[in-house]
Amino acid sequence: MAGMKYARTSDNKAVRVASATLPIIINGDGAYSGAPAKDEDAQYPMSNLYSPERYRVWSTKVGTADTAIKVQLDLAGGANGAGAGGLDVDISSAGFLGLRGHAGTAPPASVAVGSRTRAQGYSSTTYTSRGTLTTLGERDSIVEFTLASARYWEFNISSYNVAGFALGALWLGVLQEFGIFWSADGGATWAEEHNVLLSRTAGGHMSAVTRGDAWAQYTLTFRTIDNTKRATLLSHFGAAQRARPILILDENGVPRQFYVQGGPQFFQVFDGVYGATLNLERMG
Numbered sequence: 001m002a003g004m005k006y007a008r009t010s011d012n013k014a015v016r017v018a019s020a021t022l023p024i025i026i027n028g029d030g031a032y033s034g035a036p037a038k039d040e041d042a043q044y045p046m047s048n049l050y051s052p053e054r055y056r057v058w059s060t061k062v063g064t065a066d067t068a069i070k071v072q073l074d075l076a077g078g079a080n081g082a083g084a085g086g087l088d089v090d091i092s093s094a095g096f097l098g099l100r101g102h103a104g105t106a107p108p109a110s111v112a113v114g115s116r117t118r119a120q121g122y123s124s125t126t127y128t129s130r131g132t133l134t135t136l137g138e139r140d141s142i143v144e145f146t147l148a149s150a151r152y153w154e155f156n157i158s159s160y161n162v163a164g165f166a167l168g169a170l171w172l173g174v175l176q177e178f179g180i181f182w183s184a185d186g187g188a189t190w191a192e193e194h195n196v197l198l199s200r201t202a203g204g205h206m207s208a209v210t211r212g213d214a215w216a217q218y219t220l221t222f223r224t225i226d227n228t229k230r231a232t233l234l235s236h237f238g239a240a241q242r243a244r245p246i247l248i249l250d251e252n253g254v255p256r257q258f259y260v261q262g263g264p265q266f267f268q269v270f271d272g273v274y275g276a277t278l279n280l281e282r283m284g
Contacts, residue, residue, distance in 0.1 A: 004178040004220075005253075007171075008236055009052045009244040013075050013089055014051040014085065014153075014170035022086075025049060025150075026072035028123075032080055039066040044166065046071075052245060054098035054168030056256060062102055065164035073172070074122070078151075082121035087153065088149040091115070091130075091172050095142035095256055096155075097247070097282070098168020099135055110134050112158065113143060113197040114194060115150035123201035125156045139284070141248075142255040144170065164200040171247070181251060183223040188250075190218040190282070213284025218258065220278040230274050233264040237278055257283045 010017055020168045025046055040046045044059035049071075054203045060066065076086020094113040112148040114127025131145040133155070153172055208249040222229070237246065237260050245257045258280035267275045 003180045004182065005175040005249040006178065006236070007161075007173055007175050008241060009246075011173045011176065012048070012052065012171055012247075013091065013168070014073060014172040015052040017052065023050075023078050024074040024077055025173065027069075028072055032072075032074070032122050032124070033095060033100045035125060036070045037066075039069045041164075041165075047058060049170055052169060054232040054245060055067070057098065057166040057168050059102075059166040060155040060160070060164035062164050065102075065160065065162050067160055067162055069152060069157050069158065071170070072123075072124070073153045073170070074115040075153065075172070076151045078117065080122035083119050084121065086151060088118050088151050089151065090147055090149050090174060091110070092174045093142055093144045093171065093256060094130065094153070095140065095171035096133065096135060096167055096169075097140050097245075097255075098223065099139055099141070099165065100161040100273060101161060101165045105163040105165075106137055107165040108133060108157045108160040109137075110158075112154075113145075114150040114154045115148055116154075117149070118151045118153075118176075122152055127152075127156075138254075139242065140255045140257055142175075142247075142249065142253075142270055144175070147174070153209075162217070175249070176236065176249075179229065180225070182220040186270065187221040187223065188218065189218050192216045195284075215284045216221060216282040218280040218282060225274050225276055227274075228274055230276065231265060233266075233278065235278055238263045246280070248280075259283065 026032045039060045041059040048058045075089045078085030099107045111133040113130045131143040133143040135141045194214045197209045262281040265277045
């Protein structure tokens, strides 16, 4: 791995940013012949997947889920016959962000990812395999593959519990590479917060209640960076990313979503060489 891999919200081609009208969720859309049906709870529809906000979730039906679904996306829009409509989009990774099973059940364990090009046109059934996303029950998971240029993408979730599951966002895109990792000498520190509410009973005894998901505060330290990397930190983790989630892969390739807390901080070592710290909050 060539240093820290990460992605901004704008790098995710599976969500809509600001007033964008792309991508298009194909499920249930009559403009696509044979499009797969939706499995959704009325309060948490599949259209929530357009949002990059992971807590605005899509949920399958609860307790009566379909137990299998092909989630299909059109990244370019327009006519969907062979060779028609919008252009192919470069993608080299796919993933699930903010996944959880309902009622204490396990979420989907594996998802087949496939694609079709503009030249091929839309099909509800036949996709070129790009890899298998293995979730391992984690909130976030990513599969990387050789860069593929395609317009239509499919997440084939072939089996899940009838209790159903919820998902914060899909990921499709090309991960950025910073070129270096955080420094080896204490360069990554974190502290978990378990959201425990402490109180005392009338008799003065301590009582504890867990509220919501655990989260964590991270600090990444880069000891020696040049002006180019300093500019990258400013543009990719600075003011432009306020209130937008950032995806970062750790040294083991495990993805996590974060919010940036206040942007990067710099200190100058000598002319043209800097140190930097990045304060992040890991999302639950």
